[in-house]
Amino acid sequence: MGDGGTPVRTLLVWCPDWPVIAAEIVDGVPAVDPVAVLHANRVVACSEAARRDGVRRGLRKREAQSRCPQLTVVAYDPGRDARAFEPVVAAVEEVAVGVEVLRPGICALAARGPTRYFGGEEPAAERIVEHVAESCEVESQIGIADGVFAAGLAARAGRIVPPGQTPHFLADQPVEALGRPRLTDLLRRLGLRTLGDFAALPAGDVLARFGFDAALAHRLAAGRDHRPLAVRRPPPDLDATETYDEPLDRVDAAAFAARALAERLHDTLAGHGLACTRLGIEAVTADGQELHRVWRHDGLLTAAAIADRVRWQLDGWLSGTNRRPGGGGRLAPPRPTAGIIRLRLVPAGVLAQAGLQPGLWGETGAERERAHRALSRVQGILGPESVVTAVLGGGRAPADQARLVPWGDERLPARPLAPPWPGRLPPPAPAVVLPVPLPAAVHDSTGQLVGVTARLEVSAAPARLTVGTTAAVEIVGWTGPWPVDERWWAPAEARRAARFQVSLADGGALLLCLAAGQWTVEAIYD
Template sequence: MTRADRVLAVWCLDWPAVAAAAVAGVSAERPIAVLRGNSVVACSAIARAEGVRRGMGRRDAQGCCPELVVVQDDPDRDARLFEPVVGAVDETVPGVEVLRPGLIVLGARGAARYFGSEEAAVVRLIDAVAVAGAEAQIGIADTMSTAVIAARRGAIVAPGEGARYLAALPVSELAAEPSLAAPQRADLVDLLRRLGLRRIGDFARLSAAEVASRFGADAVLAHRTARALPQRPPSARRAAPELTVELACDPPIDRVDAAAFAGRQLSTRLHTVLSAAGVACTRLAVTARTETGEELTRIWRCARPLTPADTADRVRWQLDGWLTHRARPTGPIVALTLEPVEVVAAGALQLGLWGGEGEETERARRALVRVQGLLGGEAVRIGVLSGGRGPAERITMIALGDELTPAADPAKPWPGRLPEPAPTLLLLHRPVVHLTAADGAPVLVTDRGLFTAEPTRLRWGRREWALLGWAGPWPVIERWWSTAEPAAPAVRAQVQLDAEPTEIRAVLLVYDARLWHAEGVYE
């Protein structure tokens, strides 16, 4: 490698925790952890000092640090707040590429020539990031993966010394950066440890043939990293101009939601073109042109080929950052362009171009995006498991392409939650039904949450069934601590019907305002 090939990586420490603290207004002196589901994915240095670690469960983390502030993972938030940092670095040294919010890379040669040396460039870039309101560590090496690992230690690796620098580091460093490693990289690291390969140098001493024959495809990429070789071989090539796609925005876009919707449509078009050409994108340039002629461009780099969902995420993050940044564009966006800067052959992807989902799944997804284009962004929605006590509360409907964030945390206890199994079908209009006793009298619920009589029959419209059994009633008492006048609690019950095998066999009932409603059916 020559100095001209060298890469500079700018790593903002604990960026998800930094962004979350900024949005929540949490002081830098308080420990904070970011959770995905119920597991810690990032935390501040103060939280680490108290024993909090990535991968910990919520309860374990709070046990280590009772003062811990816990927030949920939000990639949109991280990307939006990172854009000023990217802009500050780009103004200092042009040509940045974003690996993920919190980590960017650029060529070291131009920075070293402009500022006089690599060391001087590091000082200037750290100052630029500080002015943008963040802290950064910088690493420089011959390859991108080595530079990223060096950035975690704030090191400049001499030309040709990448393999020697990596050899003494623990093998866990190969899985430390998610933007350079597949999700199964942690399993590979665990296997290497059990085989006695505890240092990166131990793994690097294996031959490429041994690694390829005994481990998976991701191990081959990890082995190239361990040997300080580029993760992608030189076959990665510049994309043909005809793979670029553009969308004219009519009317012009000045809102984040409209920009994200347009980005999803353009992402689908791009991957249709890439699929037809038999290639996949590994570096993507997102360009926006405004009414005043201003042109904004940002390059996103990914260790693995981008899927349609990956592309849509990056377009949404970038547009969100531009439209909410304090130096907003000079006018509404009138055109969006996606340019594959670098592509690889789709045949080289052992798990399939679309991440193992299958071509049928991808065709269905593209069809749904077309429906969105015709009927609007909210026309296609996906159900996400949420927290709540009733079955309808436990589903949050999210527009296709938006971040799948539930309205309430499903990992919380939720005492009084309806027991399993959940109804097969939820009835959002909740029709009125009549529950009666053996003498024909209506069965109601007392103030103590009990049936006024044993239910024997259910009438629903013109149909009527005898009951084979029932369970409940279960009062739903919420906000019992409130000083406001409490509303009468809803009550749920399940009834099993003496029905034909092809008919509804059981119904979930909810009692509200002295009426029974059918909330769900079991088939």
């Protein structure tokens, strides 16, 4: 995104079914046969022949094999995909500079340079597709649009979206194009079936109702740049560089050295409150050859994620060759003429660590699996109820909205989120919900106990709060009441209450409840 907020005209190169093509390049699995690449027992990519027999992404292995008995199953290997994609990126870079790898199989660059050089967007796209086919014998499709997200969708259709027409192009796309299954399911149930329907919602309402990730998706649907936060170029001292006395000519040795350098870069950025979103990898060989590649990532690059991308890139460089394998087939990655003596990691795009963070168990499946085994072991020793996770559901009081579920059980909320729940508190949510509310008393400036009438009128402004036997604390701000009238149709179970949010002179903030004439403290805010 430029300084004025206009999305950059982007040219995106997409190689369809890349995990399948990478398996053919590296392992010799014929891509013309029915082939499926599996991860966690589910299909993540398949060949055209497999699709003709009904194989689709997301199918379990057994279901895919039942649809296509001749199916060849290949294990998912991101390192293999990245290594095989390196010659494609190199081929694109021979035609246009400034290539960024989004993920193996997809790379992008600003369209302005090649467009001006080749005399238009269509000639530039044709030249890149032809050069990739000639150099690597790989089929590719080009999409050009305003912004990376729109260019990706355009590439799948082989389209060039005219400047300024990106919102119109996106409006007819299904919400599944966002790549967020949970959000897509929710939007479908709300009757929002296209990106245009989603983009028509007010941005503030989307953030308040669906959260931060949905707000980012809303920007994509509206045709705005895929990075809503201002990415700035970091100062030079954030780079991480290492020089090696012995040239690195083996992948394992280079990967080991790269991990230490990746951790150093991550620690440096973390010390400045920054996170990397675009990583430049630069290497210099013993005879002076310079290698450079940029990796792009939607979200934060953790130390492990940085190390993985450096390892994949070094594997792509050091495992290459300058001849065709077996005298034919696709061209393998070009191999450096000597070992690497200097490695430099450049955070080409950084942003403040605000609102984006990895999951509790990390970003990789291995980390989550390790956490799952550890928690299951604790359950085996102490019992199923010893490890629980919170599931957010519907309800009016904060204590009603969370349900503790034993680890491994189905995570179903106690109450559905869908109802409007009149009387529910507005955000922000309290930081601590007390398991047992504390008895309290709220007095006005004259010392009289504050009450609430049937018409929800406060008898006087709250002035002082007393909790238990502690000394009274001055109330400097308050809002409410938030009324609750539950199960009024069943007198024996009926409950009427009014909640207040108050800020205190000592800097604290509490959630108070008045029910049956008794004040209690239900929760504490940060």
